[in-house]
Amino acid sequence: MANMRFISLENPTSEESCRIIKEGLRKKAMIIIFSCCKVRYYGRAKSRLGPGERLIIIKPDGSFLIHQDRKVEPVNWQPPGSKAKVKIEDGKILVESIRRKPAEKLMVEMEKVHTLSYYLVKDVHELEVAGHEEDMRRLILESPDIIEKGFRPITREYQTSNGFIDILGKDENGSLMVLELKSRRAGVSAVRQLKRYLEDFKDDKHGVRGVLVAPSITHDARELLEAEGLEFKSLEPPRELKKGYKMTLDKFISSR
Amino acid sequence: MANMRFISLENPTSEESCRIIKEGLRKKAMIIIFSCCKVRYYGRAKSRLGPGERLIIIKPDGSFLIHQDRKVEPVNWQPPGSKAKVKIEDGKILVESIRRKPAEKLMVEMEKVHTLSYYLVKDVHELEVAGHEEDMRRLILESPDIIEKGFRPITREYQTSNGFIDILGKDENGSLMVLELKSRRAGVSAVRQLKRYLEDFKDDKHGVRGVLVAPSITHDARELLEAEGLEFKSLEPPRELKKGYKMTLDKFISSR
DNA sequence: ATATCAATGTCGGAG
DNA sequence: CTCCGACGTTGATAT
CATH class of the missing domain: 3.40.1350.10 (Trna Endonuclease; Chain: A, domain 1)
Structure with a gap:
């Protein structure tokens, strides 16, 4: 199991969840939680979200997303560079994410964690787009x-x-x-x-x-x-992706 | 297990994955996949993303998100109302999501599924925001x-x-x-x-x-x-959330 | 369905 | 760091 690139738990206790989330944060993993939660946000605006089941994503770069079961946009979020912390209060898991400038705070209070996992992600490719x-x-x-x-x-x-x-x-x-x-x-x-x-x-x-x-x-x-x-x-914007650009670049680097 | 509101698999085979994704789509579940994949998109623009590990989310409303391990925005996506289909080709899982107008197509080819799960989501609350x-x-x-x-x-x-x-x-x-x-x-x-x-x-x-x-x-x-x-x-935008609005509404409805 | 406009817009690039 | 403008912008509202 030393090679394990991910961990996945079903119905973990609050203590287990807290431990694993901390571990994931320390290892700069991508943390995925499906849980019943309430959310509060204060910063450029202010918001409140009553209890419900949502998907929570904490990325290695500090990005923090809360997704409901509809829409493309997260219902609440924090941008890259934000710092997440987790603790237990009254038996419930509290996850906070803080951004310094502008000062913004996101607070998630989890009633029940259904699944919790984290992944040590390998992903070097950037998106190539055309048509802008x-x-x-x-x-x-x-x-x-x-x-x-x-x-x-x-x-x-x-x-x-x-x-x-x-x-x-x-x-x-x-x-x-x-x-x-x-x-x-x-x-x-x-x-x-x-x-x-x-x-x-x-x-x-x-x-x-x-x-x-x-x-x-x-x-x-x-x-x-x-x-x-x-x-x-x-005039239509041209939608031509460069052919084999990365391949050529890779070859160049590996052949030096 | 008849009560199970979610299913979660680790390292499923392509056949298992295909079956479970189909099941999730049929049940209008929220489907979460962490896998190594390649992505192509064609529509308003055109894009290509080389192999890497990403989080894929298919929501009951048809929204389709692909998240890398950085940034708040999905690297590729489809909006609500899109239709997803899944099949196996050359032993690999292919997931497609199609939007009719404007015509857009998203194709995900999965090399290896690390985890796969789906959830029958209960979430009635809408976000309350102030500061607009x-x-x-x-x-x-x-x-x-x-x-x-x-x-x-x-x-x-x-x-x-x-x-x-x-x-x-x-x-x-x-x-x-x-x-x-x-x-x-x-x-x-x-x-x-x-x-x-x-x-x-x-x-x-x-x-x-x-x-x-x-x-x-x-x-x-x-x-x-x-x-x-x-x-x-x-002038600062006021950031006052209505107090107890939903509570009052709920009471009103339940007391009729 | 189309058009318009706000958004915790986010993101990248330039100064 | 701030500022500025593009975006597969998305999402909501009015026509």
């Missing part, structure tokens, strides 16, 4: 003609008094073009954002074109856009 | 003098061409006041938002005051605010 606004930006900078024939980018992240323009460029006639990128369906707020950027250029002699670039646009946004004399260019 | 923007709004509408002596709200959620104003009112001299509320430290984006709302009123004869109401403000936001002739009022 940044992927669109790269695509446009590499292949500007995707926007329209003759489009030439000048800068990315150009600062105006109303925030940063995603891409600034010129069309084939030399007129300035301000591109606002959205990786998802664009709403009126995206149009308003584009409109604000253009305020800095309203004295430009050649005239300036504002172009919203997104996979699609809502009805209201389209109306506002046209009323403001702006343009829409439909 | 809405709590600030209520406080101001109930006690307008908190903003300044003589302040009188006219409407909440007043619509402009640039979105909804949180609270519109008048000061003791009859000048219009536009309040923008933030329950957290306000940044430049909050000031820009307030600035936009005021555009609709720039022709007002009495002059209009724009007031950002938040517990604090960033340095840059303060500078922009002052340059634009706007004001800042420091």
Whole structure:
């Protein structure tokens, strides 16, 4: 059993639970508890959750999650870097997690632990994702003609008094073009954002074109856009994952 | 054992795992799996996650979470309403979760299941929270003098061409006041938002005051605010939970 | 179903 | 450390 990478208990006593949770915290394990509990939180906001059965997760990095049987979001949580402590009070297990700045405290009082386990986790891989606004930006900078024939980018992240323009460029006639990128369906707020950027250029002699670039646009946004004399260019964010990147990197490292 | 509200297995075979997961899905249980797995996702974006040990949660409402040993957010997930299926392929367990609209698919391929359990969850309570923007709004509408002596709200959620104003009112001299509320430290984006709302009123004869109401403000936001002739009022969101609300409601229901 | 907006948003990157 | 903006944001509410 010396090799055991995890421990799992059913219906442990409070004393057993307390001991195992402490052990898990000391070993920087991922601790999983299914129990009937009450929860209180105080910090940026304040909350209270009456008794019920929930899943509690304490991660090696200090992240602390309490999940109900619905929704993707935890009902209560603490971020990475938080410090957890456990003790017994009136025969019940109390788990606290504290964050220093901002000062926040999460308190879990367990009536009954159904299962308790901890795991010494081996996981080195990071998620690889494609399809973000940044992927669109790269695509446009590499292949500007995707926007329209003759489009030439000048800068990315150009600062105006109303925030940063995603891409600034010129069309084939030399007129300035301000591109606002959205990786998802664009709403009126995206149009308003584009409109604000253009305020800095309203004295430009050649005239300036504002172009919203997104996979699609809502009805209201389209109306506002046209009323403001702006343009829409439909573009899907590229969803290409780099092929074999990690493999190559691994090879490089192991072959040195 | 007929009363058993949960099942928990250590190092189950693929066949056992598949059977138990199916059973859990059928019973609308909360399924918890700790396993070495690879993950792929395709939908609004696309992602790939190489092999590693992770915690997988399938909730009765269809929510599907994959948690690594760090961070609060799941590395991959599906929202409530998604449909999960499980099968064995090449001796490995494949779990898929599909969402119809937008079309999204999550695929988990498990190399080795360390623990597998499911729970028939009893949890009726909802979280009670205080400290939101809405709590600030209520406080101001109930006690307008908190903003300044003589302040009188006219409407909440007043619509402009640039979105909804949180609270519109008048000061003791009859000048219009536009309040923008933030329950957290306000940044430049909050000031820009307030600035936009005021555009609709720039022709007002009495002059209009724009007031950002938040517990604090960033340095840059303060500078922009002052340059634009706007004001800042420091106000903490009240963090008062209703006392004994549920108790009273329960009593009411049980006493009918 | 769609659109809008708050959130203990979380998270990453830049200054 | 703070600040700023993107996110497969999620979740709730109003239309």
